[in-house]
Amino acid sequence: MATRFDVCNGDADGLCAAVQWRLHRPGAVRLVTGLKRDIALLQGVPAGTGDEVNVFDISMLRNRAGLLRLLDEGAHVRYFDHHAAGEVPQHPHLEAHIDEASAVCTSLLVDRHLGGAFRAWALVGIHGDNMAAVADRLALGGGFEPGDCAGLRRLGMLINYNAYGEHEQDVCIAPRLLYALMVRYRDPRDMLAHESIVDEIDALRHADLRQAVGTAPIWQGAGGSVRVLPDAPWSRRVQGCLANELASSEPELAHAVLAARGEDYVVSVRAPQARPDGAHALCSRFGGAGRARAAGIDRLPRDELQRFVEAFAATAWGSRIATP
Numbered sequence: 001m002a003t004r005f006d007v008c009n010g011d012a013d014g015l016c017a018a019v020q021w022r023l024h025r026p027g028a029v030r031l032v033t034g035l036k037r038d039i040a041l042l043q044g045v046p047a048g049t050g051d052e053v054n055v056f057d058i059s060m061l062r063n064r065a066g067l068l069r070l071l072d073e074g075a076h077v078r079y080f081d082h083h084a085a086g087e088v089p090q091h092p093h094l095e096a097h098i099d100e101a102s103a104v105c106t107s108l109l110v111d112r113h114l115g116g117a118f119r120a121w122a123l124v125g126i127h128g129d130n131m132a133a134v135a136d137r138l139a140l141g142g143g144f145e146p147g148d149c150a151g152l153r154r155l156g157m158l159i160n161y162n163a164y165g166e167h168e169q170d171v172c173i174a175p176r177l178l179y180a181l182m183v184r185y186r187d188p189r190d191m192l193a194h195e196s197i198v199d200e201i202d203a204l205r206h207a208d209l210r211q212a213v214g215t216a217p218i219w220q221g222a223g224g225s226v227r228v229l230p231d232a233p234w235s236r237r238v239q240g241c242l243a244n245e246l247a248s249s250e251p252e253l254a255h256a257v258l259a260a261r262g263e264d265y266v267v268s269v270r271a272p273q274a275r276p277d278g279a280h281a282l283c284s285r286f287g288g289a290g291r292a293r294a295a296g297i298d299r300l301p302r303d304e305l306q307r308f309v310e311a312f313a314a315t316a317w318g319s320r321i322a323t324p
Helices: 012-024 064-072 106-113 119-128 132-142 146-161 175-182 188-194 197-212 233-249 279-284 302-314
Strands: 004-008 030-032 052-056 076-081 094-098 219-221 224-229 254-261 264-270 294-301
Touching: 004 012, 012 052, 012 106, 012 119, 012 146, 012 175, 064 076, 076 106, 106 119, 106 132, 119 132, 119 146, 119 188, 132 146, 146 188, 146 197, 146 233, 175 188, 197 233, 219 302, 224 233, 224 302, 233 254, 233 264, 254 302, 264 279, 264 302, 279 294, 294 302
Parallel strands: 004 030, 004 052, 052 076, 076 094, 224 254
Antiparallel strands: 219 224, 254 264, 264 294
């Protein structure tokens, strides 16, 4: 009997994309997910002939070997993503929905494919990906009230914050367990009303942000800033959240937030929201990946810090802006 696998990033965009698809196609499914930086997820999927693999919000470029293996073994793969993909394989068992535009995320791609069937969950994912302007336009067209939009934005931010950590013990709830709560609700507004985990995540986020906001930049210029957080569980959790907060509060500026990990740094980069292009190009020079608007580096050696700061300071942030 054929098995269905849903494979997704554990952040808001990945989980909300997968939830939309699960609500669209109910039934038994094996979920494969992880924390924010658990990207190479396809390599461990044991799918074969006739099995169905749905992939959401993980880079095809980083998962190319796993994807080709699944296709060679006879699996049918449906792939939704907005990260740099490289060359998309041409295969009769691959259905690829790839869009790397800066104003696109995976939840939006699934929403388009499903004709807005689960628009509220799409809005949660879009807000979690720090794309408020895109979410606002989509909500306006869908007739959502301002109060509803505020709640969906809050939930998206919290789900996204919860994905950051080095180990499951770092986060408030493992993404796989959070998904199990999310998929109970056809409408995320009901989750906000009934699940106490939302307030628990929110309390931890606020506590982490209080520690993070006092961190002074190690570099600041006309184009943006670079901050370094200490090696601690709270910094692992709050790194992406702080980067998004800075990007939203100063949309004309770029921001990099680094968190120490032993002898290395983990890096989150946000291009200026007013000119959302350049983050992937910068991070790829240091072995990182991502997309034009937001990208990261999993391992930046400490002796590369100065070179990274210089490259960040010299980046000519682009002006490519797409519409949903």
